[in-house]
Amino acid sequence: MEQEALRNVSLTIEDGEFVGLIGHTGSGKSTLVQHFNGLLRPTSGKVFVDGADIFSKDVSLRSIRQKVGMVFQYPEYQLFGETVFEDVAFGPKNMGVPDSELHDRVDQALGLVGLDLSLKERSPFELSGGQKRKVAIAGVLAMQPQTLVLDEPTAGLDPKGRDEVLSLVAHLHQKENKTIILVSHRMEDVARLAKCLIVMAHGRIALEGPPEEVFREADYLEEIGLGVPQVTRLLQVLKKQGFDVNPDHYTIDAVESEIVRLLETK
Secondary structure (H helix, E strand, O other), X not given: OOOOXXXXXXXXXXXXXXXXXXXXXXXXXXXXXXXXXXXXXXXOOOOEEOOEEOOOOXXXXXXXXXXXXXXXXXHHHHOOOOOHHHHHHHHHHHOOOXXXXXXXXXXXXXXXXXXXXXXXXXXXXXXXXXXXXHHHHHXXXXXOOOEEEEEOOOOOOOHHHHHHHHHHHHHHHHOOOOEEEEEEOOHHXXXXXXXXXXXXXXXXXXXXXXXXXXXXXXXXXXXXOOOOOXXXXXXXXXXXXXXXXXXXXXXXXXXXXXXXXXHHOX
């Protein structure tokens, strides 16, 4: 009954990168990221963090998990504390952070996700869906990881909540210098934020490169159940119909400018 989830996957993610990891359900992307901090151990091959083989005898997996934080799908389902403070403090407390530092860790993490400190003594289960998700993310940030892996962080949120979470992720990358690995099947999300895309299909890396290069393979992406952002597809269709447009744009602002330029030349 066993099934090979990943096959010959090899990749390097540099400090400070913002990587979008995309793929259809069952492509292997969630399995892959669980290797990054040792939640899963590969049956062959090695995983390195800061140059160290994370499964070697002289490396502590606890220290690796402090460096590489993981935010799973629907992380609010993992909330359990009686208060927001208790939930956010759980990770650093188990890392051995002394009680005298816990309040500073929690305050800093809540500030990063944009939650008012007055919520610390509230039950997390009284909060909105978007606030619960931010509390869950704050719990990971309180451990001060340099790399943050987010698996479908906007799943199930309304448009307002989705925009808030994506803005938070962008802030963590740009202002806090976090290395970000964003797992998603929403092309619009990764196109808006990531500078490098890794496309998974059938347990392998199918495509890798800057968004404009990956989105040129629109037909292949559709074959594996993904497609490209709708605005990019619009430019590609216009190009095929003979209009003088650059089909490599993939953000709404860039596509809008391209269409305005086209109209002005008519």
